Amino acid sequence: xxxxxxxxxxxxxxxxxxxxxxxxxxxxxxxxxxxxxxxxxxxxxxxxxxxxxxxxxxxxxxxxxxxxxxxxxxxxxxxxxxxxxxxxxxxxxxxxxxxxxxxxxxxx
Amino acid sequence: xxxxxxxxxxxxxxxxxxxxxxxxxxxxxxxxxxxxxxxxxxxxxxxxxxxxxxxxxxxxxxxxxxxxxxxxxxxxxxxxxxxxxxxxxxxxxxxxxxxxxxxxxxxxxxxxxxxxxxxxxxxx
Numbered sequence: 001x002x003x004x005x006x007x008x009x010x011x012x013x014x015x016x017x018x019x020x021x022x023x024x025x026x027x028x029x030x031x032x033x034x035x036x037x038x039x040x041x042x043x044x045x046x047x048x049x050x051x052x053x054x055x056x057x058x059x060x061x062x063x064x065x066x067x068x069x070x071x072x073x074x075x076x077x078x079x080x081x082x083x084x085x086x087x088x089x090x091x092x093x094x095x096x097x098x099x100x101x102x103x104x105x106x107x108x
Numbered sequence: 109x110x111x112x113x114x115x116x117x118x119x120x121x122x123x124x125x126x127x128x129x130x131x132x133x134x135x136x137x138x139x140x141x142x143x144x145x146x147x148x149x150x151x152x153x154x155x156x157x158x159x160x161x162x163x164x165x166x167x168x169x170x171x172x173x174x175x176x177x178x179x180x181x182x183x184x185x186x187x188x189x190x191x192x193x194x195x196x197x198x199x200x201x202x203x204x205x206x207x208x209x210x211x212x213x214x215x216x217x218x219x220x221x222x223x224x225x226x227x228x229x230x231x232x
Contacts, residue, residue: 011188018185022217025174025224028165032158055147062143065136072133100147108155 003086007064010057017054055100060093128187135184142177149174162228171229175222182218186210 027038041047067085070076076085119125149170153161164170189210197203 008192011185012192015185015189018181018221019213019217022221022224025165025221025228028158028161029224029227035158035161058143058147062140066140069133069136100151104151104154107151 007061010061013057014061052101056093056097059096060089063089063092132184132187135180138180139184142180145173146177166228171225174225178218178221182214186214
């Protein structure tokens with residue numbers, strides 16, 4: 001129930017996040033000055049918080065989607081299995097998001 | 109109560125059968141590797157200067173993968189948001205306007221992103 005609505009909320013968040021991604025690509029196609037300006041915005045504290053949220057929404061939505069594939073194939077309907085997959089989605093998405101950001105900052 | 113022709117067409121009361129559901133799943137499947145590619149690309153490009161970013165994005169393999177990702181993600185987005193609108197908005201006129209606005213938004217985002225990738229790929 002909660003996971004179902006979170007799947008929709010993350011999906012809706014990613015929907016508007018895609019506009020930010022398109023903006024970043026357009027900035028890259030517009031030339032160095034505008035690209036640096038947009039990159040500066042994404043690099044600000046607010047920008048980084050939004051991107052962190054975007055990363056988590058993306059991973060949560062993807063893991064949630066994989067859960068749906070398991071159900072589509074006719075498996076994982078037992079309450080215990082469904083609960084385990086729900087927790088794996090929550091914990092996995094948070095862990096992977098933090099891991100990706102550690103890698104990003106470590107290699108920058 | 110279904111006519112033989114109706115059964116063969118398999119379109120049901122929504123008039124487009126299982127196409128919406130099926131396209132949602134097909135693009136979801138495609139999104140998995142394409143999104144992983146995209147996240148890795150951003151990880152590599154984070155903190156790089158303009159020249160490096162522009163050069164990387166203009167490589168044919170990366171540009172093609174980006175275009176595939178844009179197509180798949182935008183289609184998936186459009187279908188997903190349509191379901192949300194149809195589930196929660198019950199005034200027929202508002203629903204119709206939002207579904208149309210959803211299509212416009214997704215086409216604009218998709219074509220803008222694709223144009224940017226093509227511009228970089230074909231030489232800035």
